[in-house]
Amino acid sequence: MQVVIIGAGEVGTSIAADLASDHDVVIVDIDESRIEDIKYDIDVLTLAGDGTKSSVLIEAGAVQADMVIASTDDDKTNLVICGTAETLGDPFNIARVKSAEYRRTWEQTGKAFDADFVICANLQAAGTIVDVIGLPSAVEVSSFVGGLVKMAEFDITEGSPITGQTVAEADRFDSLTFAALFRDDDLVLPQGSTIIKAGDRMVIIGSPGSVQGFAQQVAPVATPDTADDIVIVGGGEIGYHTARMLEMRDFSPKLVEQDSDRSRALAEDLPETLVMNHDPTDTDFLRRERLDEANVLVSALGSDENNMLVSVLAKRIGAKRVISLVDRSDYVQLFQEIGIDAAVSPRDVTAEEIIRFTHEKVAENIAVLEGGKAEVLELELGADSEFVGRNIREIDESVNSDVVFGAVSRRGTEVVPRGDTVLEQGDNVVIFVESEFVGQMLAMG
Amino acid sequence: MNLYVSPRVSVALLGTVLRYVALAMLVPLVVAVVYGEDIWVFVVSIALVVGVGLLLEQLEADPDMGPPEALLLVTLSWVSVSVIGTIPYLLAGIGTESTVGLSTGSPGAAASSIVNALFESTSGFTTTGATVLGEISLDQHSRALLMWRQLTQWLGGMGIIVLMVAILPEIAVNGTQLISAEAPGPSFEKLTPRIAKTARILWLVYFGFTVAMILLLSAMHYLGPVLGMDGLAPRMDLYNAVAHALTTLPTGGFSPQADSVGFFSSAVQLTFVPFLVVAGTNFALFWYLLSGDVKSIAYDPEFRAYVGVIAVLIAVLAVVLFRGAAEGVDPGPVAEGEAFDAFRQAAFQIGSIMNSTGYATSDFAGWDTGGQIVIIFAMFIGGSAGSTGGGIKVIRWLVILKAARRELAATARPNAVHTVRFGDNVISETVVRKIAVFTLLYFVLYGIATVFFMLNYNGTLTTLEAMSASIATLGNIGPGFGALGPFGDYLHFPGETKLVMVFLMLIGRLEIVPVLAIFTGLFWRSS
Numbered sequence: 001m002q003v004v005i006i007g008a009g010e011v012g013t014s015i016a017a018d019l020a021s022d023h024d025v026v027i028v029d030i031d032e033s034r035i036e037d038i039k040y041d042i043d044v045l046t047l048a049g050d051g052t053k054s055s056v057l058i059e060a061g062a063v064q065a066d067m068v069i070a071s072t073d074d075d076k077t078n079l080v081i082c083g084t085a086e087t088l089g090d091p092f093n094i095a096r097v098k099s100a101e102y103r104r105t106w107e108q109t110g111k112a113f114d115a116d117f118v119i120c121a122n123l124q125a126a127g128t129i130v131d132v133i134g135l136p137s138a139v140e141v142s143s144f145v146g147g148l149v150k151m152a153e154f155d156i157t158e159g160s161p162i163t164g165q166t167v168a169e170a171d172r173f174d175s176l177t178f179a180a181l182f183r184d185d186d187l188v189l190p191q192g193s194t195i196i197k198a199g200d201r202m203v204i205i206g207s208p209g210s211v212q213g214f215a216q217q218v219a220p221v222a223t224p225d226t227a228d229d230i231v232i233v234g235g236g237e238i239g240y241h242t243a244r245m246l247e248m249r250d251f252s253p254k255l256v257e258q259d260s261d262r263s264r265a266l267a268e269d270l271p272e273t274l275v276m277n278h279d280p281t282d283t284d285f286l287r288r289e290r291l292d293e294a295n296v297l298v299s300a301l302g303s304d305e306n307n308m309l310v311s312v313l314a315k316r317i318g319a320k321r322v323i324s325l326v327d328r329s330d331y332v333q334l335f336q337e338i339g340i341d342a343a344v345s346p347r348d349v350t351a352e353e354i355i356r357f358t359h360e361k362v363a364e365n366i367a368v369l370e371g372g373k374a375e376v377l378e379l380e381l382g383a384d385s386e387f388v389g390r391n392i393r394e395i396d397e398s399v400n401s402d403v404v405f406g407a408v409s410r411r412g413t414e415v416v417p418r419g420d421t422v423l424e425q426g427d428n429v430v431i432f433v434e435s436e437f438v439g440q441m442l443a444m445g
Numbered sequence: 446m447n448l449y450v451s452p453r454v455s456v457a458l459l460g461t462v463l464r465y466v467a468l469a470m471l472v473p474l475v476v477a478v479v480y481g482e483d484i485w486v487f488v489v490s491i492a493l494v495v496g497v498g499l500l501l502e503q504l505e506a507d508p509d510m511g512p513p514e515a516l517l518l519v520t521l522s523w524v525s526v527s528v529i530g531t532i533p534y535l536l537a538g539i540g541t542e543s544t545v546g547l548s549t550g551s552p553g554a555a556a557s558s559i560v561n562a563l564f565e566s567t568s569g570f571t572t573t574g575a576t577v578l579g580e581i582s583l584d585q586h587s588r589a590l591l592m593w594r595q596l597t598q599w600l601g602g603m604g605i606i607v608l609m610v611a612i613l614p615e616i617a618v619n620g621t622q623l624i625s626a627e628a629p630g631p632s633f634e635k636l637t638p639r640i641a642k643t644a645r646i647l648w649l650v651y652f653g654f655t656v657a658m659i660l661l662l663s664a665m666h667y668l669g670p671v672l673g674m675d676g677l678a679p680r681m682d683l684y685n686a687v688a689h690a691l692t693t694l695p696t697g698g699f700s701p702q703a704d705s706v707g708f709f710s711s712a713v714q715l716t717f718v719p720f721l722v723v724a725g726t727n728f729a730l731f732w733y734l735l736s737g738d739v740k741s742i743a744y745d746p747e748f749r750a751y752v753g754v755i756a757v758l759i760a761v762l763a764v765v766l767f768r769g770a771a772e773g774v775d776p777g778p779v780a781e782g783e784a785f786d787a788f789r790q791a792a793f794q795i796g797s798i799m800n801s802t803g804y805a806t807s808d809f810a811g812w813d814t815g816g817q818i819v820i821i822f823a824m825f826i827g828g829s830a831g832s833t834g835g836g837i838k839v840i841r842w843l844v845i846l847k848a849a850r851r852e853l854a855a856t857a858r859p860n861a862v863h864t865v866r867f868g869d870n871v872i873s874e875t876v877v878r879k880i881a882v883f884t885l886l887y888f889v890l891y892g893i894a895t896v897f898f899m900l901n902y903n904g905t906l907t908t909l910e911a912m913s914a915s916i917a918t919l920g921n922i923g924p925g926f927g928a929l930g931p932f933g934d935y936l937h938f939p940g941e942t943k944l945v946m947v948f949l950m951l952i953g954r955l956e957i958v959p960v961l962a963i964f965t966g967l968f969w970r971s972s
Contacts, residue, residue: 260862267862268871275862289860 002026002065003358004091006051006081007072008034010329011096011121014351015069017042019358026060030072052080054088063089069354070095070115075102079113086114094357096350098122100241110380119353123147125325125346126241132323132342133230133296134212134249137219139201144378145428147245148414149407150211151179151203151376154218158198162217168192173213175416176206177406179432180374187373187434189402205376205406205430207414212249224295226250231294231319233280233310234301235259235266238325238346242298247272254291256280280310283317292317299324304331311340375438376406377431381423386444393419399444401437406430447971450513457508458616459521460501462609466526467494472596473533477589483537487589490532497529508615513968515622519606520960523570523951526605530566530597535559537590544579544936560940567947569597570605571954572833574698574803574923577936577943581703588684591701595691601954602695602833603651603728604628611644620644626959630830630838631880636732650731651833655690658720662686665713678713685709693717695833696724698803698923705931706797707776707806711789714806718796722755725800725828746867747840751829754839755795762791762819770816776932777807794820800828801835803923803931810930817909817926824916835921835953837887841880843867848877879958886957891915894949901942914938918949 001023005012008029016027016038025044029035032048039046049056051072062068068085070078075097082093095115097103103120106112131141140153156163162170167178167190181188182201188194196202204214215223224230230246232239235257246253247270254274257263263277278285280301286292297319299310304327311324323342326332335343381388387395392405396419405417407430415421423429433441467490474487510518531545535558538546545565548558561577568575583591600608606627610620620640625633636643662678663686669677681689685701692699702708706717723731730748733741742748769781771790779786790807797804798820809820826842828834844865851863865872894915899906906927913925914935924931935943952960962968 263862264864267864268866271866271869276858276860277862278860285860 001067001358002061003067003069004028004057004060004062004065004085005069005071006057006060007070007078007096008038008046009071009073010347011351011354012069012071013038013042014329014348015071015354015358016044018351018355020044026065028056028060052077052084054084057081057084057088062091065089065091067092067094067358069358071354072096075099079115082113082115092116094119094354096121096354098237100237117357119350119357121346121350122237123241124349124353125238125344126245128344128349129238129242129298129300129323129325130245130249132344133246133298133321134224134251135215137215137222142376144376144407144430145409147208147248148409148412149205149378149428149430150208151205151406151430152211152215154202154204154215156196156198156200156202156218160198160218161220162196163198165196166192167194167196170196170214170217172217173206173210175407175414176204176210176214177404177417179203179205179376179404179406182373189404203374203376203432205404205432207407208245208248209250212251224251226252228295229254229290229293230296230298231256231291232298232300233314234299234307234325235262235275236300236302239298239300240266240269242300243270243273254289254294256289256291281306281313283313286313286317292319294319296321296323298322301325304328308335308338311335312338315339374432374434377433377438377441379429379431379441381425381427381429383425385423385425387423387429388425389422391420391422392417395423399437399440401434401440403437403441404432406432449967449969449971450517451511452514452517453505454508454510454514455517455521456501457503457505458510458514458518459525460498460504461613461615462498462518462522462605463501463525463529464495464498465609465612466529466600466605467491467498469596469600470494470533470593473589473593476592477587480588482587482589484589486533486537486587487593489536490529493532494529510616510619512619512622515619516626516959516968517963519623519626519955520951520963522605522609523955526601527563527567527570527947527951530570531559531562533590533593534562534565537587538562541585543585544577557940560943561936564935564943564947565594566597567950568923569594569697569699570601571921571950572598572601572692572695572697572801572835573918573921573950573953574598574692575918575925575929575946575950576699576923576934579934579936581701583701588701592684592688594699595688595697595701598695598697598699599655599691602697602724603648607644607647610641611648614641617641617644627955628830629828629832629834629956630727631841631844631876631883633831634729636729646732647728650728650735651694654720654723654731655694658690658693659683659686661716662690662713665716676710676712678710680709681713689717690720693720693802693804694724696721696800696802696828696835696921698797698801700804703932704776705806706793706804707932714793715789717804718792721793721796721800721802721804722752724802725751725832725834727829727831728833729831744868746843747829750843751839754826755799758795758799758819758823759788759791762795762816763787765813765815765819766791768815770813771807771809771811774808774811777805779807795823798922799823799826800832801920801922803917805924805931808930808932810924810926810928810933821913821916824913824920824922827920837884837920841884844872844877844880845884847872848881883957886961887919890949890952890957891919894919894945897945898938898942901939903939914946915949918946919953921950921953 003023003025005027019025020043028047028051035046035048062085068091070081078095082095093115094117100120103118106118138152142151178190180203181190230253232255243253243255252272256276260277267275297314299307301307307324311322314322321341324340326343326345329345329348332343408415408417409428470487470491477484534545535547545562548554564577604627606623609616662681665678666681688701730742766779766787771779793806827836827838830840847865895911898911910927917925
């Protein structure tokens with residue numbers, strides 16, 4: 001595959017380094033000295049120039065390229081690069097943005113800005129933080145339909161309360177589907193009477209809240225419950241999205257922000273969050289607001305120095321788990337060495353996501369489970385879909401493999417899939433299917 | 446000295462407004478023709494008003510209205526319309542016993558009759574429904590004149606300015622500013638990109654409900670005997686149906702019958718209740734409903750609170766009446782233990798008083814204090830924003846309660862940031878501040894007026910009567926307690942008190958702030 005990467009910052013460079021061994025990579029940056037350095041570091045073709053110019057993109061080979069990754073530090077530059085590349089040829093365009101708004105606009109059609117995939121670094125980082133907070137026991141977590149639907153895998157241990165229960169007994173949530181059980185390397189499609197055993201790996205699909213609730217059942221000790229104190233320090237974009245996603249999982253976090261206008265805006269947008277306006281490095285304030293007794297404290301301030309300060313302070317006064325944002329990815333290690341429980345770098349998670357995406361490059365958002373035994377597909381049903389107008393039981397009977405409809409989202413709200421649910425045009429469905437039938441499902445949907 | 450506002454522009458546009466309001470007098474003229482009554486009263490009135498309108502228009506050939514002129518125009522229009530509304534009363538009453546007819550006996554009697562006519566006219570346009578007519582009967586007054594009295598309420602209900610914005614392009618230029626100053630409620634929201642279309646929609650919905658009520662009441666009267674139900678609505682003929690629909694939807698309360706709605710059968714009385722509830726509802730919600738959007742009305746926090754409060758007050762009052770609070774009252778007695786009568790009277794009185802209509806089917810001035818206190822409580826609530834109802838309004842109370850709770854929370858946790866919100870809808874601090882100031886001014890004016898009424902009275906006026914006179918005029922409700930009860934009148938107050946009441950009715954209708962803003966120095970001086 002021929003890949004052109006524009007922007008040789010931390011993200012661009014780490015993607016280039018990962019892809020270099022299997023693909024032909026050209027990396028472009030406006031900064032000549034930066035390009036000079038990379039020339040000797042990684043085995044890729046380098047080019048100095050402005051990636052928004054057609055001449056530069058043509059020289060980099062965007063016309064014939066299979067994929068163009070726009071990864072500069074500026075959102076608008078990245079979107080313009082996608083548009084330019086689309087005019088020149090027909091590569092698969094990936095844009096990295098910071099603003100969640102651009103990502104939302106792109107989600108409307110999946111085609112906006114001529115981008116085939118838009119990844120928002122802030123959302124990605126917030127999503128990772130929320131998964132680290134809420135689902136510490138999950139082996140794997142994926143999001144579908146813009147975060148409205150979650151899929152998670154759990155290892156069932158000997159001590160778990162649901163060990164020995166039937167699936168019907170463990171299913172206490174309205175909008176949760178038990179997609180699969182992996183037992184001794186075999187795939188079992190769970191029935192109501194299937195008994196859950198220690199050593200099983202379970203795959204569930206559902207709303208963020210119900211997945212959270214199920215995690216609470218599987219591992220009550222490790223998983224925070226909704227009454228637990230979760231404190232976010234710093235109300236920047238990542239802090240805001242973290243609070244918003246925690247609200248989606250029925251948590252009521254606290255958020256500390258120093259700027260009073262920003263605090264007010266946050267309080268307006270986050271109905272379930274207690275926003276506090278104060279200097280977060282004031283230890284008296286932290287004690288007065290009982291933040292020293294927090295179950296989880298997330299430090300999401302703008303600079304690494306402040307994050308380190310707050311994290312160390314929080315640990316010292318007694319917060320149980322401390323998660324910190326780290327801007328420079330080479331500090332991640334350092335943060336973990338000084339006793340901070342988890343350090344999340346937005347650049348790292350963005351690069352990881354883009355790399356994962358290039359590996360599994362398919363039009364639909366797909367998660368591959370258990371080394372390729374089964375896959376989770378997200379399909380948007382068009383007018384010509386064979387699913388439209390039929391209910392789930394009929395579709396199940398007409399397909400000669402086992403298919404589980406994990407979730408259906410209709411016009412931005414979730415519909416719980418049952419046997420008599422009739423699918424409509426425009427629905428987003430998340431389907432769990434064995435790998436060999438993926439082609440058939442894609443053809444039908 | 447340079448002026449910030451150009452009064453000539455406002456006055457010239459006022460001329461246009463008056464010219465069109467004169468057209469409304471064609472309705473009573475037609476009534477006069479149909480019933481073979483004296484037509485000259487209205488012919489002369491129309492000629493007079495059109496003449497004045499044309500004269501004022503000459504002041505400015507090409508009026509260019511800005512926000513300050515719009516603000517001035519609204520108050521000027523309401524004052525002027527109330528003044529021209531007196532012309533038919535004065536003319537028709539010359540040489541008769543009428544209390545609102547021009548008395549030619551002495552300068553003092555003439556002045557007092559003009560004040561009476563102004564009171565009646567203002568009470569009409571502001572949809573208050575307080576009266577100084579003395580004897581209300583078709584023997585004393587012509588059908589045409591009483592229809593004019595009903596029509597003033599209908600015009601004032603949805604708003605004269607809203608009507609003008611709907612039909613006059615030269616006024617629609619600053620229409621949003623104009624309607625914001627006139628429309629009830631803390632904030633006005635356009636339904637469509639063009640303000641003239643929004644105004645037309647509001648009037649159309651209003652007109653539609655009025656016609657629906659006329660048709661329903663007439664159907665009961667004319668089809669009742671055909672279906673073998675003679676007692677369904679024997680007195681509700683077409684004239685009465687039109688007259689009452691014209692004062693129900695604007696939450697007005699005038700009736701050409703001395704016994705108000707108590708004159709009609711109990712089936713008719715119950716038919717009024719849903720229309721009373723509609724009149725106090727935000728009319729924009731009905732537009733959404735007609736566009737197929739059920740959610741907007743079902744989840745509107747104000748509508749839910751409005752309906753909820755009505756239901757609770759009806760239940761409370763029904764229990765009070767059931768236990769005998771209205772025994773032996775005439776009209777509308779409720780014998781102790783009569784469950785259906787108690788419910789019927791409670792539903793009608795609450796539906797009529799809470800949203801500031803002021804009809805009555807039972808003389809609550811004669812009830813026990815238990816029942817009266819429920820009525821007084823309802824008077825302070827008011828209708829919804831964007832309805833034709835007066836008073837403080839349900840949405841303001843909701844915001845005040847939420848803001849008060851926020852203050853308590855902020856005292857307990859000084860560093861926490863709190864917002865005033867309904868679901869995802871955050872109320873801005875500016876709106877909270879405006880609501881607090883409005884409500885404070887409302888109570889201050891209410892208190893001052895009460896004291897003034899008590900001091901400026903020959904004879905004995907009880908505190909309850911004075912308080913009820915104050916809230917009934919400021920809240921555009923109409924009836925009060927004692928001699929001002931639903932079957933009484935305001936005739937016995939001295940002239941100065943009546944003029945203060947006229948002022949209260951006007952600022953109550955325009956919700957205080959747009960009127961008082963005109964009296965600030967900064968409105969007139971450019972520096």
